[in-house]
Amino acid sequence: MNFDDTPQEAEFRALARKWIEANRPDDLMRDLAAAEEIKDRDQRTAALLRAAKAWQKKKADGGFACLTWPKDYGGRSATPIQRVIWDQEEGKYGALSGPFAIGQGMCGPTVMAYATEEQKRRYLPPLASGEEVWCQMFSEPAGGSDLAGLRTRAEKDGDDWIINGQKIWTTGAHFCDYGILITRTDPTLPKHKGLTMFFLDMKSPGVEVRPIKQASGHSGFNEVYFTNVRIPDVQRLGKVNDGWNVSLTTLMNERFSIGARLATGVPEFFDFASSVKMADGSLAIDDKAVRENLATWAARANGLKYTAWRAISSLSRGERPGPENSIGKLVAAPMMQDIAMYALELQGQMGAVARDDASPAGKLYQMLYGAIGMRIAGGTDEVMRNIIAERVLGLPGDIRVDKDAPFNQIPTKGR
């Protein structure tokens, strides 16, 4: 049991470190920080993208973009553990590549698995280099936890498909060049059987992107409306009506983000409790109740960190990490909400004051809203418990009343 690199790992780490040392994007980090202060959404987006694209292009030219992708498609043909090492070395600079996370993490692998050779050579390299940005359009108002309940229609018309419907919670749709889209092509088949996947140019006529205003008042996501949007059949990914299996490729990659540092609120709360004073003038962290709560939270956050280390170790051995990674968000999200509410309370009535500054108290205040979304996005707490119970512990799935029914005969209203 040790934290040492293997010789090969050490060699790659040295290489990565050397390159980063020679290309440190500190100026871009400053641009990023400045951009985040911009109030106007479009201007902010544009500024963020400028910094992001500059760093991504540099990484691509240096051979450090989408490391695990084949060289032919703009990658490095690197191993998963090399990817992890790169992330460790890139550290805070990784924040610059945020806008590409979904495109490279989810759309790329799907295109790689289902597009034609010609399409792969056309679309993957610019996706890797950040010259083209992609988004993923799966969720719908009617299909949340039940993703396959989606209703966006695709009807064949000659060599094209005509798309009508609405997607929701689409990250980055307002600045993306392309996107992958799952649609219903046969509503007479059972729910999972009538779906088909496409990719499309987000500038296509009939595509309308609207920001969603969140409970916090901010807008990080979009709704995307499709009105008679034409997609040529050649942009179909996988077979007609086989879209569900295609989407599993995409989603599997969503979950496969090893060692990703999940926000928990614990470091922020530690700093907060170390600075805020209680009514009697003592530091919060000297309060026995605060200590007991913090200790429990800290042990959970540490457990997540070390669980990720165990996964990295499996990668290092060339094994596929175990299921223990499915616990991350389920542990982090509700804990973050509890911590944020507790931090409010420790300040007494002043805890109610709205703030978005970068102080621990400011960050914790924002988490009060962030946690609501984190407990939902990418699988609700309840869905995550089901996944653990079924895929990890082998317990039976929920009874599925709609499994074999034709989709268009499944009720849409409870009463």
Next chain:
Amino acid sequence: MNFDDTPQEAEFRALARKWIEANRPDDLMRDLAAAEEIKDRDQRTAALLRAAKAWQKKKADGGFACLTWPKDYGGRSATPIQRVIWDQEEGKYGALSGPFAIGQGMCGPTVMAYATEEQKRRYLPPLASGEEVWCQMFSEPAGGSDLAGLRTRAEKDGDDWIINGQKIWTTGAHFCDYGILITRTDPTLPKHKGLTMFFLDMKSPGVEVRPIKQASGHSGFNEVYFTNVRIPDVQRLGKVNDGWNVSLTTLMNERFSIGARLATGVPEFFDFASSVKMADGSLAIDDKAVRENLATWAARANGLKYTAWRAISSLSRGERPGPENSIGKLVAAPMMQDIAMYALELQGQMGAVARDDASPAGKLYQMLYGAIGMRIAGGTDEVMRNIIAERVLGLPGDIRVDKDAPFNQIPTKGR
């Protein structure tokens, strides 16, 4: 909003108080306390019963047994609120009548609803006066939360029924004279449709009572085995194969115990925390973490008490209490377990020492085991949440895969 009696209530309270004043069973309370110290189960049971029967007979002669029952059947034809007032005035002396609780609370109403006039006149008065003790035999190893999953068979033989099978968790079976018993009379019908209810003499040949050793090491319950036990058809309660509806009468009365003081562990923990010292020599109740935990628990226990008062007020208005009473055990049982474990922890390593003394710490130690059973008996936490969700909030019932299947075709093993 006030806690005053109506004139009629005040009148009855005065009457009850006067009678109790004139008949205070302090000697019997001493006998009861002494009996509880007896280690041998049979001797203990005999001594407890002696004291219990003496008090119950006295109450019956005074017209204060089973108050809400008709006079003809040994009761007083009193109103529900008079019953509550009696319980308040009887106070601690009520403990003496413990052995009759199930017989008078559950068996009596069932007999009253389904037996012949002749049978009612024969069996109810001695049940009310404590001269005959009854038990209730519903639960089975194969039918816990799913009560209707019971397998004890009853087969017709001339004018008799032949009973074979096993019941479990039967309180008092070892000292009861009679019992009500639910059996399966037609396994080819759906689960709820093939059941029939009987009452029988517990001394009948083929009835064998065995104590169940609990996790705590004590034995408060029994298993009852039936081997070719004969019950005359005249002792059938309700129609053949209508036993499920009969059992609902019985169970409804189980839940309808208004104002019953549920053990929560809170008073014991308050006394405990007011006396036990922390490592630094300070009282536990001065510890901020202890105070916050205790405050939360105390508010929940208070909420239960005042919820019961609201129910009593409905009775006083002649209304049927609302569903809010279904929360009692769900609140009390898990809280008692948390409190018991926390009390252990506050003592440091010494908390591990086994004890059954009457001190707060001793009582809390016993609750460590008692709470396990309380979270199960009479409906698990999970069943209670279902009941609240379905009967109070009107949410859909769980999907029932076995609803219409013939009972003998329902699987008995998961794998």
Next chain:
Amino acid sequence: MNFDFSDEQKQLRDEARRFLSENCTPKHVRAILEGRGTYDRALWKGLADLGLIGVAIPEEFGGAGAGRLELCVVAEELGRALAPVPYSSTVYLAAELLMLAGTDAQKKAWLPKIAAGEAIGALALVEGVGDPTPRSIMTAAVNGKISGTKTLVADGGIADFAIVVAREGLFIVDLNGAGVTRENVETVDPTRNHARIVFDNAPGEALGAGADAWSLVDKVLDRAAVLVAFEQIGGADRALEMGRDYALDRIAFGRPIGSFQAVKHMLADMYVAATLARSNAYYGAWALSTDAGELAEAAANARVSATQAYQLCAKNNNQVHGGMGFTWEFDCHLYYRRSNLLALTLGSLTMWENRLIDEMRKRNAAA
């Protein structure tokens, strides 16, 4: 025993609910949330016209002369409807303090205006992070001139007068008068106005004969805690209903999400918390209405229970609504915001938990 509200009081509740269902819809609440006004003036006027602001103010001072129980049922409805008006500051705090300790002249001066909806009052207590204590108060009064900074005053931006807690006692200060500067402060729940107020030699009139200031603060906080608890159980009930309704309507996997135990049990836990909180609030109402010796314990008990119930119900209501609960468009966040605001007004849960334990110990020591 009649541990319930009377038929007349229930009738008052129904009237209040009917009025609010038309005059305090989510649309009205959102108008304030989104900055179109600092409070709902029409609603405030309407409440005054119905006599609901002065419901517990004696008739001689222009009120309806009803009791605190009537105030409780109104409070529950205001909480349920998220009413964006300065009711708690004006009625539970300012008016109660005037009635507790004000001179006859002071009552005459302010109570009729309050009942008529012509004067908004506030309590200026908080001076910084943490729950205030007698030692933590820095605001000073020098020959009737008040100086100091109150960092967060509920409805301080719209109030006509404040009762200011200073070292030397409680003082009535005209907020439109000299020496007062105030700026609105946004909180977790912008449907209720809050302000930071700086007093610089502002003229102040001592409240009443100048009884021990802090015991007055304690007294009024106990009374307000019961009344705010009713706002909290009103909100908790509404959040529970919203969650239940959505669980019945929303289909996933071909069935209402309310048929999944995970959702059923989440809602059952909300019902349990809301029921306990309601019963505890009723006991607080009894103690408040009879000014019983148990008031301090009953108030802390009601406060702790209601705070936990509302925060749980609002939080779980978001969760039952899934992604929709995370949108500005759905009303879930209105309850989430209010539940977190009310958890902090009158002081933190910790402060009230400690008051509850202190009172339990006093009672046991006495027994």
Next chain:
Amino acid sequence: MNFDFSDEQKQLRDEARRFLSENCTPKHVRAILEGRGTYDRALWKGLADLGLIGVAIPEEFGGAGAGRLELCVVAEELGRALAPVPYSSTVYLAAELLMLAGTDAQKKAWLPKIAAGEAIGALALVEGVGDPTPRSIMTAAVNGKISGTKTLVADGGIADFAIVVAREGLFIVDLNGAGVTRENVETVDPTRNHARIVFDNAPGEALGAGADAWSLVDKVLDRAAVLVAFEQIGGADRALEMGRDYALDRIAFGRPIGSFQAVKHMLADMYVAATLARSNAYYGAWALSTDAGELAEAAANARVSATQAYQLCAKNNNQVHGGMGFTWEFDCHLYYRRSNLLALTLGSLTMWENRLIDEMRKRNAAA
């Protein structure tokens, strides 16, 4: 990075599990629970013969000379099997203290006997309710004669010697010698022996050169906390498996109870807690095996996490088993008992939570 046990260590775990699956079945555990013996002598001998008692004792002192990581994998299996033997007292506490501070003569005198299963050791620390502190220790040593009362000594009734914490330092005392009276004490988990020991001028030999006694106690508690954490995660995993298996087998309402979300999610929460505890224990194992500066924080972190996970898993396992989990006949209560015992050995959760925070603050102050 290789944050995992080596193949050899995993092999050792498999061997230990195989051995225990035959020699430490519930039948063996119940024999001690029901008072047929104070510990399982055959099992103890078997562990010695396999070299598992002295696994971390240097070869020169008759041990296998393996490291602490090997000790961790053995500990996990012993916890999983509820082994009714004085392993933790003898190995984690007594042997570790001897290796930490003992003189060469003391090591020669005791370690070989320990490794051979011929000597059982114990730590005599606790003198009453609450977590012990340097100030709370009353036991005194006067010219090598120990006097005082240790109210709860794990395996104190079967140990041959104890390391006694006195005001003046740590002393090795022959428990079969003069001035020692002991009586067995029943605890929540009778499968492990406990005793109250009174020392009345009992001859004691100072442990080692007499370093600061309390820092030694802290050191050994940190080491033992990691090892007990492995016993706890072993037990937690087994309780989770039992619950999972029962949920798959038991039918209610025509389907396995494991198909109901209430049960599925209870088991999922157990898995989450057990997984976090395992990862935290691994970090503790690394710190222990390398005697890293992070040991104190890693140990407290592992201890807090493992205690919470085991208590949750054992408690929920009872609940999943319904009425059966409440019977003596089913094994659920064996894990419930052990989980509550291990939550208290080495000191309360609160004590370890405070150690964790203290260490986090030290680290942040240093950083």
